Amino acid sequence: xxxxxxxxxxxxxxxxxxxxxxxxxxxxxxxxxxxxxxxxxxxxxxxxxxxxxxxxxxxxxxxxxxxxxxxxxxxxxxxxxxxxxxxxxxxxxxxxxxxxxxxxxxxxxxxxxxxxxxxxxxxxxxxxxxxxxxxxxxxxxxxxxxxxxxxxxxxxxxxxxxxxxxxxxxxxxxxxxxxxxxxxxxxxxxxxxxxxxxxxxxxxxxxxxxxxxxxxxxxxxxxxx
Amino acid sequence: xxxxxxxxxxxxxxxxxxxxxxxxxxxxxxxxxxxxxxxxxxxxxxxxxxxxxxxxxxxxxxxxxxxxxxxxxxxxxxxxxxxxxxxxxxxxxxxxxxxxxxxxxxxxxxxxxxxxxxxxxxxxxxxxxxxxxxxxxxxxxxxxxxxxxxxxxxxxxxxxxxxxxxxxxxxxxxxxxxxxxxxxxxxxxxxxxxxxxxxxxxxxxxxxxxxxxxxxxxxxxxxxxxxxxxxxxxxxxxxxxxxxxxxxxxxxxxxxxxxxxxxxxxxxxxxxxxxxxxxxxxxxxxxxxxxxxxxxxxxxxxxxxxxxxxxxxxxxxxxxxxxxxxxxxxxxxxxxxxxxxxxxxxxxxxxxxxxxxxxxxxxxxxxxxxxxxxxxxxxxxxxxxxxxxxxxxxxxxxxxxxxxxxxxxxxxxxxxxxxxxxxxxxxxxxxxxxxxxxxxxxxxxxxxxxxxxxxxxxxxxxxxxxxxxxxxxxxxxx
Numbered sequence: 001x002x003x004x005x006x007x008x009x010x011x012x013x014x015x016x017x018x019x020x021x022x023x024x025x026x027x028x029x030x031x032x033x034x035x036x037x038x039x040x041x042x043x044x045x046x047x048x049x050x051x052x053x054x055x056x057x058x059x060x061x062x063x064x065x066x067x068x069x070x071x072x073x074x075x076x077x078x079x080x081x082x083x084x085x086x087x088x089x090x091x092x093x094x095x096x097x098x099x100x101x102x103x104x105x106x107x108x109x110x111x112x113x114x115x116x117x118x119x120x121x122x123x124x125x126x127x128x129x130x131x132x133x134x135x136x137x138x139x140x141x142x143x144x145x146x147x148x149x150x151x152x153x154x155x156x157x158x159x160x161x162x163x164x165x166x167x168x169x170x171x172x173x174x175x176x177x178x179x180x181x182x183x184x185x186x187x188x189x190x191x192x193x194x195x196x197x198x199x200x201x202x203x204x205x206x207x208x209x210x211x212x213x214x215x216x217x218x219x220x221x222x223x224x225x
Numbered sequence: 226x227x228x229x230x231x232x233x234x235x236x237x238x239x240x241x242x243x244x245x246x247x248x249x250x251x252x253x254x255x256x257x258x259x260x261x262x263x264x265x266x267x268x269x270x271x272x273x274x275x276x277x278x279x280x281x282x283x284x285x286x287x288x289x290x291x292x293x294x295x296x297x298x299x300x301x302x303x304x305x306x307x308x309x310x311x312x313x314x315x316x317x318x319x320x321x322x323x324x325x326x327x328x329x330x331x332x333x334x335x336x337x338x339x340x341x342x343x344x345x346x347x348x349x350x351x352x353x354x355x356x357x358x359x360x361x362x363x364x365x366x367x368x369x370x371x372x373x374x375x376x377x378x379x380x381x382x383x384x385x386x387x388x389x390x391x392x393x394x395x396x397x398x399x400x401x402x403x404x405x406x407x408x409x410x411x412x413x414x415x416x417x418x419x420x421x422x423x424x425x426x427x428x429x430x431x432x433x434x435x436x437x438x439x440x441x442x443x444x445x446x447x448x449x450x451x452x453x454x455x456x457x458x459x460x461x462x463x464x465x466x467x468x469x470x471x472x473x474x475x476x477x478x479x480x481x482x483x484x485x486x487x488x489x490x491x492x493x494x495x496x497x498x499x500x501x502x503x504x505x506x507x508x509x510x511x512x513x514x515x516x517x518x519x520x521x522x523x524x525x526x527x528x529x530x531x532x533x534x535x536x537x538x539x540x541x542x543x544x545x546x547x548x549x550x551x552x553x554x555x556x557x558x559x560x561x562x563x564x565x566x567x568x569x570x571x572x573x574x575x576x577x578x579x580x581x582x583x584x585x586x587x588x589x590x591x592x593x594x595x596x597x598x599x600x601x602x603x604x605x606x607x608x609x610x611x612x613x614x615x616x617x618x619x620x621x622x623x624x625x626x627x628x629x630x631x632x633x634x635x636x637x638x639x640x641x642x643x644x645x646x647x648x649x650x651x652x653x654x655x656x657x658x659x660x661x662x663x664x665x666x667x668x669x670x671x672x673x674x675x676x677x678x679x680x681x682x683x684x685x686x687x688x689x690x691x692x693x694x695x696x697x698x699x700x701x702x703x
Contacts, residue, residue, distance in 0.1 A: 010502050010506075012502070012503070012506040013502060013505060013506060015506075016505070016506050016509040016510060017509075019509075019510075019513060020509065020513075023513070080501055084594050101501050101502070101505045102501065102504050102505035102508045102509070102532050103505065103509070104512070105509060105512050105513065189554045189555050190555040190588065190698065190700060193555050193556075193557050193588055194588075196557070197557060197559075197584060200559075200584070201584065207559075207584045208559055208580070208581075208582050208583060208584050209559075209563065209580065210559065210560075210563060214563070215557070215560035215563065215564060215593075216564070217556075217560065217561060217564050217593035217594050217596070217597045218552070218592070218593045218594040
């Protein structure tokens with residue numbers, strides 16, 4: 001189906017990820033360092049990259065913008081569970097998603113599928129955005145959730161629009177605050193929490209058990225599905 | 226002794242005047258009257274300079290009288306003729322007064338200089354004593370011994386260790402000591418404050434930086450004054466030495482701590498990375514195999530358990546290493562509970578899990594990643610003990626928010642509510658299979674780091690109830 005670049009310094013992990021990818025019919029291209037990864041990218045087109053951040057020759061974080069510059073493909077980061085700062089840095093540098101080690105093969109495949117789907121979709125210009133049960137008409141400032149119309153304040157609308165445009169990808173707290181409130185408010189997580197609450201009251205079936213807008217503690221928000 | 230000395234001084238004046246009179250009288254032809262008068266200045270100068278104003282004035286009187294009686298015509302009478310004689314009287318007295326004044330001032334200055342030289346020599350000696358010291362208590366003992374050798378019994382009194390029960394110190398001494406400690410000023414015997422105390426107290430350090438330790442020096446048994454002017458610089462040198470050594474000691478300790486921290490971080494990093502990679506592979510490969518083999522499925526369950534234990538070990542290592550640095554931010558408990566339920570294995574147990582987290586609770590102040598870990602551990606713990614259900618609920622009545630995780634298991638034995646948070650605690654009769662024995666210790670450690678209260682208790686109707694008291698988030702004034 002797709003050619004996926006797997007960058008990890010450990011042979012066993014490369015093999016494991018390759019095996020998982022092949023389960024879903026993908027073709028794996030492996031690299032053990034930043035240098036090898038750049039060689040592979042130059043040699044043949046790939047559709048996605050799965051990158052471990054602990055690489056021998058350079059920090060894996062440096063690889064993300066290098067891949068981004070070369071081609072517009074989804075990048076998934078493999079990261080240790082408690083490395084929150086590392087995950088945020090990777091996302092802010094342009095990674096599409098992250099998977100925590102030790103990872104679940106099915107989860108990795110699901111994340112990859114949804115990332116591949118997003119890059120296939122047109123990036124902007126549309127006046128109607130859709131994600132799962134949510135449809136947003138940007139021109140008419142209208143939102144439908146499961147065909148039920150909801151009225152949103154401008155801030156709520158802007159947050160939801162950012163999430164829908166990200167299409168299931170995690171948006172870091174900083175990224176959301178910057179997009180909706182501006183650069184001066186990137187530290188005001190409280191604003192975001194309050195608007196997300198209000199938004200959930202309007203779009204979730206049970207706002208105390210949110211099924212649509214999901215929080216990744218310490219990292220950011222994403223839409224389910 | 227003093228009186229004899231004084232009499233001697235007067236006698237010397239008389240002898241000198243007599244000598245000059247004899248000399249002038251013996252050779253009247255040789256010396257003119259005026260030269261003879263000048264000659265009388267000599268004993269006056271000499272006696273005033275050597276022996277002070279009293280003997281000087283006595284010598285001047287004697288000289289004037291002798292001059293008048295033996296040399297000034299009419300001879301052998303005290304009758305005074307003409308201005309000349311009055312002038313000689315006045316000059317002799319003036320010379321006596323001025324000379325003695327000058328000489329006294331000069332002598333005082335000389336004595337002062339000598340004293341100062343002695344004081345600074347002693348301080349220099351003490352400095353040499355203390356110079357090579359790098360052990361604090363040895364240096365203090367050494368300095369104290371130096372002071373004792375010169376000034377008698379001495380000791381150091383800590384700022385919060387007034388020797389109330391020491392019979393050597395009377396109530397007056399204790400008052401003086403307290404004064405010296407609080408005000409950083411000398412007190413006790415020899416000073417202006419509590420001068421009748423039996424000890425003098427000199428502050429170890431400079432006033433103005435709170436209470437100070439003091440050096441106590443005993444009143445001298447022979448009644449002589451304590452030389453406070455030489456004691457004071459010695460004590461302040463001792464204080465400087467002590468401060469320098471304490472600083473050095475602190476620096477060394479900090480350095481050792483930093484090195485230990487660096488080692489811990491390296492260990493943590495290798496725990497987190499080097500162990501996680503093989504575990505990832507193990508789990509991943511078993512996962513693929515488990516699709517066909519029940520054996521592999523069992524192995525996978527154990528690999529997953531091992532992986533959770535690794536997380537717990539890393540967590541406890543972080544707590545013990547002081548490496549838990551919570552990044553507090555406003556957190557919605559709805560988010561934390563959702564994320565925790567997702568991360569915990571409880572959903573797969575078939576237990577009934579209820580959650581009651583109102584959406585209108587105040588935001589709390591916590592590190593969301595640590596708090597999720599805490600709630601996951603509480604849920605996993607509940608899942609291991611519950612018979613049929615786990616209940617997660619949150620409430621607030623203004624102020625902090627309480628988050629509860631309850632189960633209907635066997636509960637916590639009475640009196641063990643604190644002990645459950647200790648490491649590797651498993652109670653007899655309770656089945657704790659599957660846990661690392663660290664889960665609740667991590668709960669406690671992370672909660673302590675975030676300023677969250679955590680309590681274990683009994684659930685109404687049986688089972689255990691764990692309650693977190695989480696501070697509400699308070700917006701900073703802009």
